[in-house]
Amino acid sequence: xxxxxxxxxxxxxxxxxxxxxxxxxxxxxxxxxxxxxxxxxxxxxxxxxxxxxxxxxxxxxxxxxxxxxxxxxxxxxxxxxxxxxxxxxxxxxxx
Amino acid sequence: xxxxxxxxxxxxxxxxxxxxxxxxxxxxxxxxxxxxxxxxxxxxxxxxxxxxxxxxxxxxxxxxxxxxxxxxxxxxxxxxxxxxxxxxxxxxx
Amino acid sequence: xxxxxxxxxxxxxxxxxxxxxxxxxxxxxxxxxxxxxxxxxxxxxxxxxxxxxxxxxxxxxxxxxxxxxxxxxxxxxxxxxxxxxxxxxxxxxxxxxxxxxxxxxxxxxxxxxxxxxxxxxxxxxxxxxxxxxxxxxxxxxxxxxxxxxxxxxxxxxxxxxxxxxxxxxxxxxxxxxxxxxxxxxxxxxxxxxxxxxxxxxxxxxxx
Numbered sequence: 007x008x009x010x011x012x013x014x015x016x017x018x019x020x021x022x023x024x025x026x027x028x029x030x031x032x033x034x035x036x037x038x039x040x041x042x043x044x045x046x047x048x049x050x051x052x053x054x055x056x057x058x059x060x061x062x063x064x065x066x067x068x069x070x071x072x073x074x075x076x077x078x079x080x081x082x083x084x085x086x087x088x089x090x091x092x093x094x095x096x097x098x099x100x101x
Numbered sequence: 102x103x104x105x106x107x108x109x110x111x112x113x114x115x116x117x118x119x120x121x122x123x124x125x126x127x128x129x130x131x132x133x134x135x136x137x138x139x140x141x142x143x144x145x146x147x148x149x150x151x152x153x154x155x156x157x158x159x160x161x162x163x164x165x166x167x168x169x170x171x172x173x174x175x176x177x178x179x180x181x182x183x184x185x186x187x188x189x190x191x192x193x194x
Numbered sequence: 195x196x197x198x199x200x201x202x203x204x205x206x207x208x209x210x211x212x213x214x215x216x217x218x219x220x221x222x223x224x225x226x227x228x229x230x231x232x233x234x235x236x237x238x239x240x241x242x243x244x245x246x247x248x249x250x251x252x253x254x255x256x257x258x259x260x261x262x263x264x265x266x267x268x269x270x271x272x273x274x275x276x277x278x279x280x281x282x283x284x285x286x287x288x289x290x291x292x293x294x295x296x297x298x299x300x301x302x303x304x305x306x307x308x309x310x311x312x313x314x315x316x317x318x319x320x321x322x323x324x325x326x327x328x329x330x331x332x333x334x335x336x337x338x339x340x341x342x343x344x345x346x347x348x349x350x351x352x353x354x355x356x357x358x359x360x361x362x363x364x365x366x367x368x369x370x371x372x373x374x375x376x377x378x379x380x381x382x383x384x385x386x387x388x389x390x391x392x393x394x395x396x397x398x399x400x401x
Contacts, residue, residue, distance in 0.1 A: 007116050009125040014327040015304030015355060016126040016170060021325040023340050028319040033214035036221060038316075039238030043230050053148035056306055057120040072307065072322045074213050080220065087150075089229060099212070099219040122357045124304050126331065138287065141359045159358050170332045178350035181331050184358040 011064040012056075034073040041076055050083050058082040102158045102187070108134045109193035110162060112185060120148035123189045126169055127162075127181075131193045135182060136161035143186070158187040242316070249280045250313040250363055251384035253290070254395075255377045258368040268292060271363060275313060283312025285361045292365045293391070297350045300338070300391035301362045302330035310361040314386055321390065331355055341392040364391040372398050 030038075044050040058079025059067070067075065084090045104110055114129035122144050137160055142153030162185045167175035224230045253275060257264035267274040271290040275282040282288050288310055291299040303309065304327045309317040320326050329337050334353045338345060345351060354362050366388040372380060375398065387393035 007114070007125060007128065012305055013125050014324055015124045015302075015330075016332040017324075017328040019325050019328050023320050023323060023325045023329070023337065025318075025320050025341070030316060031211075031214065033211070033217040035239050035242055036235070037213075037217045038242055039235050040217070040221060040224065040230070042238045042242075043234050044224075046234070047230065049229065051147055053120060053144040053153070054150065056144075057148035059306070060120060068324070071213070072319075073217075077213060077216055077220065089227065090223065094223065095216065095220055098223055099216045122305060124355065124357060126304075136289075138358075138360060141286070144358070159360070161354075161360075163352075166332070173332060178348070180350075180352060182352055182354040184356060184360055186358065 010060050011062065011067045012060045030073075037073045037076050037080075041080060044080070044084075049087070049089070050080070054083050055079050102137050102140075102160075104134045104137070104160060104187070104190065106134050106137060110134060110160075110190045111193045112162070113189050113191060115189075117145070119145060121145050123185060124183065127164055127183055127185070130164055130168055132162040132164040132183075134160050135163045138184065141186075143188075160185055160187065160190065162190070245311055245313075245315040247314045247384075247386035247389065248381070249275070250310070250386075250389045251381040252278055252280065252377075253313065253363070254365050254384045254389065255381035257290075257365055258372075258380055259377055264292075264365070267365070281312050283310065283361070285310070285312070286359055288313070288361045288363060290363050290365050291352070291354065291391075293367045295367070296348075297352060298345045298391065299352045299354060299362075299364045300330060300334055301354050301356060301364060302327060303356045304328070304331060305355075305357055308356040308361065310363050313363060314389055318386070318390075338392060341387070343393055364389050366391075366393075366395050369395050369397050 041055055045052060059075045061082060062075060062078055081090065081095050085092055109131055111131045112123065112127045112129060140156035140158045143157050147153035161182055163180040163182045166173045166179045166181055169181060221235060225232055253267060256278065257267050267290045271288040272282040293299055307317055307322040309321060331353050334351055356362050369383060383395045383398060385393060385395060388395045
């Protein structure tokens with residue numbers, strides 16, 4: 007039975023666990039805060055956030071950092087809901 | 102809440118296409134109820150903007166690791182504990 | 195949509211990751227559209243950066259000293275946190291798992307990164323990593339060995355995969371030689387990793 011890319015339990019891997027500490031960057035804290043604020047406003051719940059993350063193409067999911075996945079999901083869900091226009095975030099990020 | 106602590110239960114082997122919180126490594130597996138949690142809104146429908154009602158009972162279910170991954174050690178000290186919603190559980194036959 | 199007519203910082207100075215640019219762009223758009231206000235984003239940031247493992251450590255230290263509190267903590271960790279004036283966070287249920295001489299708990303979220311953030315602060319990067327999420331359930335003793343912890347073959351190692359609304363917090367075992375310590379001194383021994391279950395608390399001679 008195929009599993010979603012996020013469904014990692016028991017997968018065989020030789021990768022060591024990188025135990026180094028990473029202080030969150032400002033943009034990561036901002037991303038987290040945006041999700042929290044949207045949730046408190048009832049604009050996007052945590053299950054929608056997770057669904058958005060799980061919709062990432064497999065290779066993108068695996069390569070993306072944790073908060074890059076959150077950004078992907080927010081854009082995806084907010085575009086789905088019509089809060090963002092398609093490509094709007096790309097255009098704004100490009101300046 | 103249908104199940105009680107100690108009861109054996111089997112996880113449905115469903116290929117659920119949308120968002121769901123039952124990890125594939127326990128699908129089709131038989132475990133044991135360890136805790137009866139409260140009922141919570143269904144993440145499978147909340148994930149699509151629904152209110153997630155009615156709330157679904159949630160249980161902590163334990164599995165023998167050697168049932169899940171046969172090459173790993175067996176025995177009572179080798180179990181995995183997973184929170185599973187009631188609608189994914191059946192009485193173990 | 196009208197053009198924004200104010201000067202703004204260029205979106206990228208070439209040194210920042212694209213994701214940083216994107217996050218700020220998203221923030222800007224959401225504020226412009228009236229979806230969010232700058233103040234609530236700020237408040238969210240302030241809350242996040244205020245979260246540290248110290249709150250979880252206080253729960254553990256109090257449980258070590260007070261058997262009745264420990265009983266209440268095991269019955270309802272959320273209520274026990276509120277009792278100490280701590281913020282248990284938005285999660286409706288927090289469950290404390292007690293380590294003993296014969297039982298050791300280890301927590302993972304194989305599907306994402308569920309974690310008791312209000313009481314422990316942000317999860318460490320390794321907790322969110324793909325290898326931890328894969329191996330914690332299938333090879334926990336191997337994972338513990340990577341963390342330098344050998345709990346003994348006769349100990350019941352319970353790996354808990356937090357897949358739903360419950361957030362789990364491990365109450366590690368009180369180290370020996372700590373009978374004389376105050377509650378504050380005990381709390382200082384309780385590390386984040388010991389409350390996840392991949393380490394023991396600091397021994398007092400090393401603290």
